[in-house]
Amino acid sequence: xxxxxxxxxxxxxxxxxxxxxxxxxxxxxxxxxxxxxxxxxxxxxxxxxxxxxxxxxxxxxxxxxxxxxxxxxxxxxxxxxxxxxxxxxxxxxxxxxxxxxxxxxxxxxxxxxxxxxxxxxxxxxxxxxxxxxxxxxxxxxxxxxxxxxxxxxxxxxxxxxxxxxxxxxxxxxxxxxxxxxxxxxxxxxxxxxxxxxxxxxxxxxxxxxxxxxxxxxxxxxxxxxxxxxxxxxxxxxxxxxxxxxxxxxxxxxxxxxxxxxxxxxxxxxxxxxxxxxxxxxxxxxxxxxxxxxxxxxxxxxxxxxxxxxxxxxxxxxxxxxxxxxxxxxxxxxxxxxxxxxxxxxxxxxxxxxxxxxxxxxxxxxxxxxxxxxxxxx
Numbered sequence: 001x002x003x004x005x006x007x008x009x010x011x012x013x014x015x016x017x018x019x020x021x022x023x024x025x026x027x028x029x030x031x032x033x034x035x036x037x038x039x040x041x042x043x044x045x046x047x048x049x050x051x052x053x054x055x056x057x058x059x060x061x062x063x064x065x066x067x068x069x070x071x072x073x074x075x076x077x078x079x080x081x082x083x084x085x086x087x088x089x090x091x092x093x094x095x096x097x098x099x100x101x102x103x104x105x106x107x108x109x110x111x112x113x114x115x116x117x118x119x120x121x122x123x124x125x126x127x128x129x130x131x132x133x134x135x136x137x138x139x140x141x142x143x144x145x146x147x148x149x150x151x152x153x154x155x156x157x158x159x160x161x162x163x164x165x166x167x168x169x170x171x172x173x174x175x176x177x178x179x180x181x182x183x184x185x186x187x188x189x190x191x192x193x194x195x196x197x198x199x200x201x202x203x204x205x206x207x208x209x210x211x212x213x214x215x216x217x218x219x220x221x222x223x224x225x226x227x228x229x230x231x232x233x234x235x236x237x238x239x240x241x242x243x244x245x246x247x248x249x250x251x252x253x254x255x256x257x258x259x260x261x262x263x264x265x266x267x268x269x270x271x272x273x274x275x276x277x278x279x280x281x282x283x284x285x286x287x288x289x290x291x292x293x294x295x296x297x298x299x300x301x302x303x304x305x306x307x308x309x310x311x312x313x314x315x316x317x318x319x320x321x322x323x324x325x326x327x328x329x330x331x332x333x334x335x336x337x338x339x340x341x342x343x344x345x346x347x348x349x350x351x352x353x354x355x356x357x358x359x360x361x362x363x364x365x366x367x368x369x370x371x372x373x374x375x376x377x
Contacts, residue, residue: 001313001314001365002314003314003315003316004314004315004316004353004358004362004365004366005316005353006316006317006318006351006353006354007181007182007353007354007355008355008357008358009181009186009188009355010186010254010355010356010357012246012247012249012250012253012254013246014246014249015242015243015246015247017246018034018242018243018245018246019239019242019243021033021034021242022034022238022239022242023239027238028237028238028239029235029237029238030053030235030236030237030238031215031235031238032238032241033238034238034241034242034244034245035053035235035236035238035241037241037245038051038053038192038241038244038245038248039051039052039053041245041248042192042194046167046169046170046194047167047170048167048169048170048175048194048195048196049194049195049196049197049198049201050194050195050201050204051192051193051194051195052192052193052195052204052205052208052234053190053191053192053235053236053240053241053244054190054191054192054193054208054234054235054236055189055190055191055234055235055236055240056085056178056180056189056190056191057085057154057156057176057177057178057179057180057191057192058085058088058089058191059191059232059234060176060177060191060192060193060234061085061086061088061089061090061152061154061176062089062092062232062234063193063204063207063208063232063234064089064152064174064176064193065089065090065092065093065095066093066207066230066231066232067174067200067203067204067207068123068124068150068152068174070090070093070094070095070123070124071093071094071095072093072094072095073094073095073096073121074090074093074094074095074096074121074122074123074124075095075096075097075098075119075121075122075123076090076095076096076097076098076122076123076124076125076126077098077100077114077117077118077122077124077125077126078090078097078098078099078100078109078125078126078127078128078154079099079100079101079102079107079108079109079127079128079130079342080099080100080101080102080323080324080325080326080339080342081102081107081128081130081321081323081324081341081342081345081346082128082130082154082321082324083156083321084324084327085156086126086128086154087126087324090124090126095123096121096333097324097330097333098117098122098335099324099325099334099337099339099342100113100114100117100339101113101339101340101341101342102130102339102341102342102345103341104341105281105283106130106131106133106280106281106283107130107131107341107345107349108127108128108129108130108133108134108135108136109127109128109135110341111135111136111139111140111143114140114143115143118143118147118149122147122149123149123150124149124150124151124152125140125143125144125149125150125151125152126151126152126153126154127140127151127153127154127172128154128156129153129154129155129157129158129161129168130157131157131280131291131292131294132157132158132159132160132161132168132184132288132289132290132291132292133158133161133280133281133282133283133286133288134158134161134162134163134168134283134285134286134287135163136283137153137163137164137166137171137172138164140172141171141172144173150172150173150174151171151172151173151174152172152173152174152175152176153168153169153171153172153174153175153176153194154175154176155168155169155175155176155177155194156176156177156178156180156183156191157178157183157184157289157291157292158177158289158291159177159183159184159185159251159289160184160185160251160255160289161286161287161288161289161291162286162287163285163286163287164285169194170194170196171196172196173196173197173200174193174194174195174196174197174200175193175194175196176191176192176193176194177191177192177193177194178190178191179191179192179244179247183291184251184254184255184258184289184290184291185244185247185248185251185254186244186247187236187240187241187243187244187247188240188243189240190236190240190244193208203229206228206229206231207229207230207231207232207234208231208232208234208235209231209233209235210227210231210232210233211227211228211229211230211231211232212225212226212227212228212231213225213226213228254356255289255290257356258289258290258291258354258356259288259290260360261290261293261354261356261358261360261363262288262290262293262354264360264363264364264367265293265352265363265366265367266279266280266293268363268364268367268368268371269295269367269370269371271371271376272295272370272371272374272376275298275374275376276298277295277296277297277298277374278295278296279295279296280293280294290354291354292351292352292354293351293352293354294320294349294350294351294352295349295350295352295370296344296345296348296349296350297348297349297350298348299347299348300347300348302348303319303347303348303349303350305373306350306370306373307319307350309369309373310366310369310370310373313369315353315365315366315369316353317350317351317352317353318350318351319346319349319350319351320345320349320351321345321346322346323339323342323343323346325337325339325342326343326346352366352370353366
C-alpha cells in the first residue's frame, strides 16, 4: 500500500493566481489589497469586532501579551497540554504560568480547577480549544468577570467552530488563530489576532506596526506618523494574504470535505470504545470543525505499539503535545501539582492522518488497520 502521511497541505487552485495579482500590483508588503480582503472576510463572516493578520499564531499571542501589558510577576492560567507558543508569549513579558489539568473527556482545560489557581497576581486566562472543540467559555467568562481578568482564546485549531452559536475567537477579549499548513485553512505560515474589546482596537494596530501610528496615517486620520508605543513587526506579506484569501473563498467546501472524513473515522471506530479506547468528545453546545481525529490509547506502550503497527502498513500516525509543566524549561518553575489527565494525553493520545485529499478508501484502510490491531475485525 502506498504511504499515507499524517498531513498533506491542501490547495484550492487559485492561490498562485492571487499571488500573481499581488506581484502585478505595486505592493507586496503588509496590509495590501488581499490583507484587507481577509480582514473583511473574517469580520463579516464571524462577526469579530476587528481582526489583524499576523505572520503566525505565535505572533498573534505575543501581540496579545503586549496589549494586556503583561509584566514581571503577573500570573497567567493556561492548560499544560498545549503547544509551547500558548505560554511562551507571556513568559517573554516576564509572566509566571500557572498550569491547569485537562478534562477527562477531552484535552480542554478543566474549568473547575481554574478558580483555585486565581491569586491577586492573576492577569489572564488562556483557554485552548483543542481539536477545534470549544472550552466551557461561559464558565471561563464568568470567572474573568468575577476576578477582573482578561481572556485570550488560543483558537489556533478552531477556525469555523462554534460555542452556543458564537464563533470561537469571538468570546474572549482577544483570540489568536493559526494558518499553518497543518490547519483547516492554510497559508504555509500565518496567523491572526481577533480583537473583541474596544479598549484594544487602536493600540493593537499600533503595536503591530512597530509601535507607530502608520496605519492611521495611511487612512488620513493623522497628518504624520511616528513612534507612539512599544511594538514589533507582526505584519505578513500581502503574498501570504493572497494565498490565504484563495483558501477562505473555499472554506465551506474545505470544511465539508473535512467533516466527511471525520464522520467516516468516527462511525468506523466507535467500536473501539468497547475496548476502553477514547474517541473525541463534543460537549453540549459545541460544534466540530473537523480539525483532527484522535484516539486516546490505554497506555503509552499500547500507543507505541499501535504507531509501529500502522507504520508497518505505511500509515503515519503521530502523538501530540508533551506536558509543559514537566518540560525541561519549566519543570523547576512549576508548583509541583500533579496533572494526571495532561500526562495521560501526553502518553496516550494519537492523531490519525487528516487532510481534505484523504480519500474515503484511505480512511477505511486506516480504520481497518486500527481495528485489526485491537482484534475487532
